[in-house]
Structure formats: C-alpha cells, structure tokens
Amino acid sequence: MRITVIGGGVGCARFVLGLREYVSSEDSIDVVVNTADDWWVSGLRIAPDHDSLLYALAGVNDTVRGWGRSDETERVAGELHAWGTAPEWFTLGDLDLGTHIARTAWLRAGESVSDVYRRLGSRWDLGVTLHPATDTEIDTQVITDEGRIHFQEWWVKHRSQIPARGFEQLNIASAAPSEGAREAIENADVILLAPSNPVVSIGPVLAVPGMRDLLRGARAKIVGVSGIIDGSVVRGMADACLSAIGVETSARAVAEHYGARKAGGILDGWLVDETDAAAVDPLTALGIRTRAVPLWLRDPASSAQVARDAVALAR
Template sequence: MTSARVVVLAGGVGGAKFLLGVRAALASTSADPATAVVNTGDDLWLSGVRLQPDVDSILYALAGQNDTARGWGRSGDTERVNAELQEWGAGWPWFTLGDLDLGTHLARTGWLRDGMSVTQVVQQLSRRWPLGVRMLPMTDSEVDTHVLLADGRRMHFQEWWTRHRAALAPRAFENPGIDRATPAPGVREAIAAADVVVLAPSNPVVSIGPILAVPGLRDALRATRARVVGVSGIIGGRVVRGMADVCLTAIGVDTRTDAVAAHYGARADGGLLDAWVMAEEDAALAPAVSALGIRAVVAPLWMTDVEASAAIATAALNA
C-alpha cells in the first residue's frame, strides 16, 4: 500500500475498531493521519450535560482509554456520581454515566456553553491524547436520532437502543433538523482531497445513515476523485455487533452483505460505492455485488485484534 490521504466515515464500536486498524495500517507509510468523520446523530442531553456516544467511543479507543470488556465508556471507571443521580431521581436509571466519562461530558458541556462549536470541542478533546487520527464531527448542528415505533410512539434512539435493546418494533428513524444542517468545517474539504474514502463497518442506518443525511455530504462523496470503499458489517448473514439487523429491517433492507451494498449503491449508478469489502463467509454473494456495478473484494472481516483490523483496513485501502 502506498501513501494515501484517507477519510473514514464512522460511528460506534465497529467504527472505533476499524479506525484502530486504519491507524495501524498507515503507520508504516508516510501518509498523513486519517481523518475520521464521526456520527453525532446519537448525541443527547442528559442531566444537563451533552453526551456524544460515538465521538467518545472513538476518542477513547484511539487513546487506549476504552473499556474493552463492556464495549463502551472508560476503562477502570467508577459510578459513584451515577448512583447519586439515581438517588435524586435524575437522569435515566438504565443509562450509566461513569465518573471519568462524566468528566468528559462536563468539559464538553462547559465548552459548548462558552460558545465553542462542536468541531472546536472535538478538537479540544483530541488534544489530550496522541490519537494518530484527525477527528471531525459530521456537523456542528444538533440532530439527535429519534425512533418512530410501529405503535406510533416516538423516543430518543438511546432509550430505544440502551433501555429496550431494540426490542420495540421501529417504523422509521428520524434526525429532526438535519435538513437544515451543514457539514462541519473541514469535512467536505477532506473528502475532496482524499485518495480513499471508506465507509466503516458501522451500523448503516443509525451510524453511517445520519452522516450521509447531512445535506451536501452525499454530493461530496459522489464528486470526490477518491475511491469510495465500503466495509461490510455483515458476516455470514448476521450482524457482528449490536442490533443493526433490526434497523436494516425497519428500512426494508435484508441482513445480507449484498443488500447493504445495494443500499449504499454504486457510484457509477448514482450511489456512493466504487468497491465493497465483504467477508469470506459471504463470498458466494460477490457476483451479486459485482452486478450492482460495485467491485467486490472478499477478505477476512473479523476484527479480533488490531492486527486483524489493520489487515481489513489494508484490504479497503487497496480496493
């Protein structure tokens, strides 16, 4: 692999693991650090502080501060403040705020209250540790994700995901106000200047979907001279982590790697992708992906450690 300017659209634990692989894959080249355009669609206000779950998951993972056992939050964290909040009947009893994690939220909220933009706050957070990746939020606007349930109720995505574990049938996912949002400063420029843009193996609906829904970003991906490569989060017809299959079903997409590739679409046909990296377990579906006008690249996709993630990243960057 030669030196390349790389942009990764990412969110959640899958995006964090993949970015660790991208960083490792680029470490042996003279390439600039990758730029991560991070989903902020699952952000929320809770107990007076602004939470950015995907930003923090990626921040902590790149800093080596993430709790790998739980898959979220800071390693070695405690929950004294969270327990006290629950004694006061504040917050959500099913949504845990670790003490160290709460420190991040308080710092973020203070900076936002002082007039910083989300982009400036993410830059400020990124200065604490040597991340090796440039982080950008998808937008500076607040565009939280709401879930419209089959029974007509609406709730914040985090309540549906964390409290109900996606057990309540969804009809649709919405990002109120996203039609008025604009890409965060530097996002379109990074995509335009990239050699490779990668859609990480993050949830296509609630992690990558909100990024693509920011006005102007789909057009930026279609216009870039970079190769646009997607990495499947589906292996053997099953989601690797979380409840992405429920999200896909809600928008009428089957839980198959070729179906997700079709959901993104071929750039030659008005979609987004030039290539699609898919699992060895799904090799039989490669002709279906190729028939879409998308180059199918078959590779091992289990991100068992950083070395495995780096191999996946290399397959994507070489696609």
C-alpha cells in the same frame, strides 16, 4: 496518502485502530463521525459514537464492556439516579462524566462541535483527526407505534425490542457538513465506510444535506467494509435497524442499499467476508467492485489486514 473514514461507534473504532496500525508515518487519517446518537442527559451533552473512538484511540477505553473508560467508578451516576435527573438504565462513569462536563462547558461558552472535537482530541496523541459530520444537533428519533422516542432510549433501555417504523434526525434539513468533514472528503486519496451500523451510524452522516453530493463528487474511490457477516450482525442490533427500513440483513443488501456511485449511489468498492463470497459477482455486475476477504476484527493484526484490504481495493 490521506485516508478519510466515515462511521461511528465501536465497529468504527476497531477498524480505525487497525487502519492506524497499517498506515505509515507519512499517511494521515481523518474520521467523519456520526453525531446523530448524541443527546442531553442531566444537562450534559453526551456523544457516544465520538467518545467510543476517542477512548479507543487514546487507549483508555473499557475493552470488557465495550464502551466508556477503563478503571471506572460510578458514584456520581448513583447520585444522579437518586436525584432523578438521569434514567437508571443509562449509567455514566465518573471519568466519562468528566468528558461530558468539559464538552458541555465549551458548548455553553459558544464553541462549535468541531471546536470541541479539537479540544478533546488534543489531550492524547490519537494519530487520527476526528471531525463531526455536522455542527448542528441532529439527534435521532425512533418512530414506533406508540410515538417517538430518542434513539438512546430505544437502543439502551429497550434493546431495540420495540418495533421501529423508521428513524428521523431532528433539524436535519438545516444541517450542513462541518468544514472539517468537507475538507477531509474533498482532499482524501481514499474514502472508507467503516463497518458501522448502516442505518443509525452511517445513515445519519449521509442524510446531512450536501454530504452525498460531496461523496459523489470526491476524487477518491469510496470503499465500504461490511459489518454484516454470513447474514448476522457483528456487533449491536443493526438487524433491527435494517428491518425497520426494509433492508435484508446481508452484506449484499447493505451494499445495494448504499448503491453504486456510477448509478447515483456512493460505493465504488465493497469488502465482504469470505462466507459471503456469493455476493461478489452480483455486486460487481451492479458497478460495485467487490472482494471477499476475512473481515473479523479479532486483534490488531487482523484489523490491520482488513484495513490493508480496504485501501488496496480503493487504490
């Protein structure tokens, strides 16, 4: 069985870890990763969603902070701040900087983002293949009353406290699905939307021209896992993002936002938490087969069970 996951960030990483725990040695996992929160800092290309997945799957992530490498030092970051080449509100660890330097060197040498993903992924036995959603730079800009700012500034520095009026990806009109993403979707037996931020992690992937057509034409069933439980976000500030696009912070509203594939959307199925069981019948009536199961990814066992439930619904 070939399983393709779409998402990015910590929520996606925890879900994929559970999926890896669940599948057999005969199965394969591909992850189509959001690249729209990537950006340039001190001349280096930073890719937070990809690196969260890479480090978690390699077992070298910082599980306390929830991002970056474990056993980090930050001496170089202090120097970058002193020289004024990096904002003080965005700190990178020394080991993490090694990844960014390698990535930037390969990109400067003319390699594609897909090439860089393969190089970085070859260092460890991940048990998963990561693909960028696109090889085009599509950094997300947040539209505010004061103007536009990069998503990372809005997210990290301002903690999403500045009201957002919308989100736009630069160069999105000229982007296309990467070859790896295309192949992973076309040849999947199961496609899963991770419990990632629907607006800034899943949304930019779906915004890549041609991506929705690929999903609607896929032979595999598409099942999403809600990152909203009992009206609250599990992690991060997805509620601020949903409010900016006029979507209620609820498992039902997010599923309606994605839409039923039979009605022009992308979902065949949707997993909600037991606390959101009231959404099952209304969503099923819309053509999205919905089940209520425990969704908290507390440990490897619970994460594997959520993965098992998602695959079972798809099959």
